[in-house]
Every structure is written in structure tokens, then in C-alpha cells.
Amino acid sequence: MNEPGLAKAMDTLRYLSQDSEARRLYEARQKYLHDEVSMVEGAKAAGIMEGKLLVARNLLATGMDCANVAKLTGLSEREMKSTEL
Template sequence: MNEPGLEKAMDTLQFLSQDSEARRLYEARQKYLHDEASMLEGARKAGIKSGITEVAKNMLDLNLDISTIAKATGLTEQEIIQLKR
């Protein structure tokens, strides 16, 4: 059972042989897990963006030039100008 393709086929066979209520519960759980993973990914990206913004603000406080901040953070010069205001 170490073959990934065979293991997936066995899981699919087991899933298809379940009764309709068991399949419904399985599908509901799969949807929940997918939604949770999507939510966590969105939160992770928002956290990274927030951290980059804070670093850019700190760099502005140190009077670094905008092009240097853009290179260091990956933000556009326009985004940095907006932070400066």
C-alpha cells in the first residue's frame, strides 16, 4: 500500500461503497477542511502584508529613500508614498 496511486484508488473505492449519509458527511468534512485551509492561507497572506507595511514604515522613519524601501520590501514606490502620508 505504499503506492500513492493505489492508495488513492482504495480510498476512492471505500468512499464510493459507503451509504449516502456517510458520503454526505464525508463531503461535508472535506468542504470544511478546504474552507479552513483557504481561510488560514488568507490570514497568512494578510499577516505578511501587514508585516511588510510595518517594516516599510520603520524604514521611512529612518529616512531611507523610497527606492531603497521598495527594493527591500517589494512594495511599489506608490504604495510607500501612500504610507508616508
Template sequence: MNEPGLVKVMSTLQYLSHDSEAKRLYEARQKYLHDEASMLSSAKMAGVKKGKIEVARNLLAMAMDHASVVKLTALSEDEIRTIKLL
């Protein structure tokens, strides 16, 4: 048990097991960090999707066939049809 990371974790765990308010604050902080990471991941995915839609719109404007647009953007055939209608 000479690994610094493990020693720190054990020390934190021991501290939290004796102080319920510190444990509550720690768990609240962990939840916040997890929620923030999820939110950032969702935002990134939305941005990627928006970019794919814009590329698909440009390819369709250049009269590229649906199958090629699907292959190049990884969007579904239904999504391509919807884009074309907009």
C-alpha cells in the same frame, strides 16, 4: 495494488459509493478542511503584509528613499506612497 495508501483510498471510495449519507458527510468534511486551509493561508498572507508595512514605515522614518524601501519590502511604489501619507 499492494500500496497501503491506495488500498485505503479504494476501500473508502467503495464505502462511500454505497452510503449516500456517509458520502455527504465526507464531502462536507473535505470542504471544511479546504476552507480552513484557505482561511489560514489568507491570515498568514495578511500577517506578512502587515509586517512589510511596518518595516516600510520604519525605513521611511529613517529617511530612506522610496526606491530602496520598495526593493527591500517588495511593496509597490503606490503602497509606499500611501504609507508615507499615514
């Protein structure tokens, strides 16, 4: 095994297959890490949407029509209407 990643995975597998408590802790840690990534990705998506809505509000306030605002922000007209811009 010349691949360091593969060797590490094999060592982890050997260790976890011997001890059920270690396996439980490992799986709990993996779940936590996956949940953390999901939470961060969700927050990023929400932040991006809020930014687009803010830009849309500002463009509409300048008198730009809804169709052009939709093109510039990437929001659909339905999304803009549903958020009461």
C-alpha cells in the same frame, strides 16, 4: 494493491459509494478542511503584508527614500502610497 495510500482510497470509495449520508458527511468534512486551509493561507498572507508595511514605515521614518524601501521590502511604491505610509 501494495500501495497503502491507494488501498485506503479504494476502501473509502467503496464505503462512500454504498451510503449517501456517509458521502454527504465526507464531502462536508472535505469542504471544511479546504476552507480551513484557505483561511489559514489568507491570514498568513495578510500577516506577511502587515510585516512588510511595518518595516517600510520604520525605514521611511529613518529618512530612507521610497525607492530603496520598495527594493528592501518587496513592496511596490504604489502599495506603499496606497497604505499611506
